Amino acid sequence: MPTKLDTKPTITILYDAEEDRVREQALARGEKFPALVCNQIEESLTKRGYTIKKLAANPPVKKLVRQIEDDNSDLIFNICESLGGDGSEERRIASVLELLDKRFTGSGSLALTLATDKSLAKKLFDFHQIRSPDFAIIAPGHVEGNPKLNSFPVIVKPIATDASIGINAKSVVDNFQDMMERVFSIHQEFQCPALVEQYIDGREIYIGLLGNPPTMLPPIEWDLSKLPDGMPRIAGSEVKWDDWKNPELKAAKEFVPEDLLANEPLMSKIRDIVLYTWKSLQIRDYARFDLRLTAEGEPYVIEVNPNPWLDRSAEFAMAARKAKPEMSYGDLLEKIVEVAMLRPMREKNGKS
Ligand SMILES: Nc1ncnc2c1ncn2[C@@H]1O[C@H](COP(=O)(O)OP(=O)(O)O)[C@@H](O)[C@H]1O
Numbered sequence: 001m002p003t004k005l006d007t008k009p010t011i012t013i014l015y016d017a018e019e020d021r022v023r024e025q026a027l028a029r030g031e032k033f034p035a036l037v038c039n040q041i042e043e044s045l046t047k048r049g050y051t052i053k054k055l056a057a058n059p060p061v062k063k064l065v066r067q068i069e070d071d072n073s074d075l076i077f078n079i080c081e082s083l084g085g086d087g088s089e090e091r092r093i094a095s096v097l098e099l100l101d102k103r104f105t106g107s108g109s110l111a112l113t114l115a116t117d118k119s120l121a122k123k124l125f126d127f128h129q130i131r132s133p134d135f136a137i138i139a140p141g142h143v144e145g146n147p148k149l150n151s152f153p154v155i156v157k158p159i160a161t162d163a164s165i166g167i168n169a170k171s172v173v174d175n176f177q178d179m180m181e182r183v184f185s186i187h188q189e190f191q192c193p194a195l196v197e198q199y200i201d202g203r204e205i206y207i208g209l210l211g212n213p214p215t216m217l218p219p220i221e222w223d224l225s226k227l228p229d230g231m232p233r234i235a236g237s238e239v240k241w242d243d244w245k246n247p248e249l250k251a252a253k254e255f256v257p258e259d260l261l262a263n264e265p266l267m268s269k270i271r272d273i274v275l276y277t278w279k280s281l282q283i284r285d286y287a288r289f290d291l292r293l294t295a296e297g298e299p300y301v302i303e304v305n306p307n308p309w310l311d312r313s314a315e316f317a318m319a320a321r322k323a324k325p326e327m328s329y330g331d332l333l334e335k336i337v338e339v340a341m342l343r344p345m346r347e348k349n350g351k352s
């Protein structure tokens with residue numbers, strides 16, 4: 001697939017050095033560990049003739065700032081979702097890139113801040129009337145209630161983690177006591193407020209958007225109905241990450257739901273909701289939207305993932321492969337490079 005760029009930019013892939021450490025430790029224990037995304041991107045773009053460097057982000061930040069400042073590539077491919085494993089640093093890495101006037105792929109620091117604090121994102125959804133589960137935020141000593149949230153079951157989540165960290169089979173509760181137990185355990189374990197949400201019974205649908213302005217990739221469904229009896233139908237941490245331990249969980253496969261694709265009014269409703277959500281959080285380049293679709297055909301936005309995981313087996317790359325025209329993993333990466341290169345840079349105020 002040709003790109004609109006006249007020449008191939010030189011690229012530095014920025015990622016959290018912690019990923020190397022985790023992988024090395026797993027290999028040392030004799031475990032299998034898939035190739036890191038930074039290496040998948042390096043391999044794929046190198047094959048396509050790009051000059052690629054990698055920069056593993058390590059604290060202390062002073063040294064990292066110098067390394068970024070000295071980097072002379074045309075583009076930083078930013079897949080740095082954490083620093084030293086701390087996911088709350090993702091938005092600040094983007095701020096550093098912005099302050100140093102670096103051109104980088106994916107969303108800027110504001111979108112990352114808004115989307116990764118689920119309580120902030122949901123307040124914006126309320127303002128923009130984007131359909132999302134009713135919610136309350138419970139911090140130690142401070143509750144922001146929502147009068148509409150008045151029935152069980154609810155799901156209790158940390159406001160600011162991803163990859164289903166802190167979300168598991170115990171997260172869906174149907175009484176006040178179990179709810180408060182989950183809330184307190186989230187306060188203790190994650191030192192952050194808990195987000196209590198109306199539980200949406202429905203199909204689990206992921207929607208990818210790509211480009212500026214974005215186009216929608218085909219939906220990917222994760223069929224959670226085959227989870228073992230007694231497990232809530234959610235993509236909790238056991239289901240996302242422990243499937244290799246449990247063959248039953250593996251049965252829960254991801255695919256393009258043809259019935260949804262064929263339902264033009266529903267697809268148009270989904271398109272409107274995700275495009276509006278994209279704008280409301282000021283996202284750019286690429287993002288994945290996690291939705292639940294009720295039996296009545298109402299889509300609810302569960303959360304937004306700017307800079308979603310770019311593993312070649314993950315939902316975003318899978319959706320690109322299923323797009324028309326089909327985009328291979330390399331095509332997808334080149335498209336992300338292209339949209340980041342064509343995007344206007346921020347005008348500098350005053351002297352540099
Ligand atoms: N309000 C909800 N109703 C039903 N299921 C939910 C709700 N919130 C989360 N889930 C389930 O939990 C999963 C993980 O929640 P999510 O908010 O996307 O967290 P993460 O950022 O860790 O991916 C979702 O993919 C979905 O299966």
Ligand SMILES: [Mg+2]
Nearest residue numbers: 163164290303
């Ligand atoms: Mg999610």
